[in-house]
Amino acid sequence: MGRLHAIGEQSRQYQKLRSDWSDRWNFDKQATHYDKLVANGTGPLDVHANYEDILDRVCLEAKPKPGAQGLEIGVGTGNLAGRCVNQGAEMTGIDQSSAMLERCLEKWPNIRLLQGNMLALPLADEAFDFIVSTYALHHVTDEQKEIVLAEMCRVLQPSGRIVIADLMFRDDAHRASFIEDLKEAEDFEGIEAVHDEYFADRSRLIAWLENHSFEVKAEQLNHLIHLLVISKGEA
Secondary structure, X not given: OHHHHHHHHXXXXXXXXXXXXXXXXXXXXXXXXXXXXXXXXXXXXXXXXXXXXXXXXXXXXXXXOOOOEEEEEOOOOOHXXXXXXXXXXXXXXXXXXXXXXXXXXXXXXXXXXXXXXXXXXXOOOOOEEEXXXXXXXXXXXHHHHHHHHHHHHHOEEEEEEEEEEEEEEOOHHHHHHHHHHHHHOOOHHHHHHHHHOOOEEHHHHHHHHHHOOOEEEEEEOOOOEEEEXXXXXXX
């Protein structure tokens, strides 16, 4: 009885984590100017520095090929999924913002688009050869990130791979050091930006994945963006 109670309690906690998320950044409003925003690379902390190079690297690591089934979580306006399409992959893109999906459809009418939350992917019996995600994971808490990873794993082919590039710190010590440097530079706007998002603890993501029998290659691409290449075997 105690084990059943624990399972029920965990299920309730997961449901609460899934339902607690809300779009406080208003991505519908951002959709019309998002491409210009990331191209200019402006704003606190320069979070979109090297944007095009990072998308190129994620696409390279995902290894899209003609006929491969790919999924992008947080597809936005399609800048990454479009690269995969150009390599011949058949792409599905998921985003919670209807306005982002409309903009993506205008640019990439051959991408299959679904509206949904990455905490509960609107996919039942499908499995993908590769899954990619950039600049999306930092919009959910550490606990919610683990649910997102579980959802990715659920719809991944056994020989597939997941490639993530996002805002991360190596660990808590790195985060503390980064914030301390901002304080010394009196970059109060940067400090506010760190606290406004949920930059990942890379060590925590890797630990979760390794505990679930995944192999992870990690690399820091610039001052804030880290790359994770996740697999159980070569695709």
